[in-house]
Amino acid sequence: MSTPFLIIIGLLAIALVVVLGMGIIGLARNGGNNPRRSNKLMQLRVAIQFAIILMLLLAALAAGK
Numbered sequence: 001m002s003t004p005f006l007i008i009i010g011l012l013a014i015a016l017v018v019v020l021g022m023g024i025i026g027l028a029r030n031g032g033n034n035p036r037r038s039n040k041l042m043q044l045r046v047a048i049q050f051a052i053i054l055m056l057l058l059a060a061l062a063a064g065k
């Protein structure tokens with residue numbers, strides 16, 4: 001796997017951990033009283049996970065050439 005793919009995947013993984021942490025902290029503080037914010041964070045988390053999977057697939061395709 002080339003270096004640019006590793007850097008992008010690493011940054012996305014850090015972003016994923018941050019968003020997940022924000023969701024957990026928000027639930028712990030408010031007890032889930034803000035469903036709109038929780039939903040937005042979940043959507044963002046899913047989007048980041050999709051981007052990570054896409055980057056892994058692109059890296060695998062690039063390595064196969």
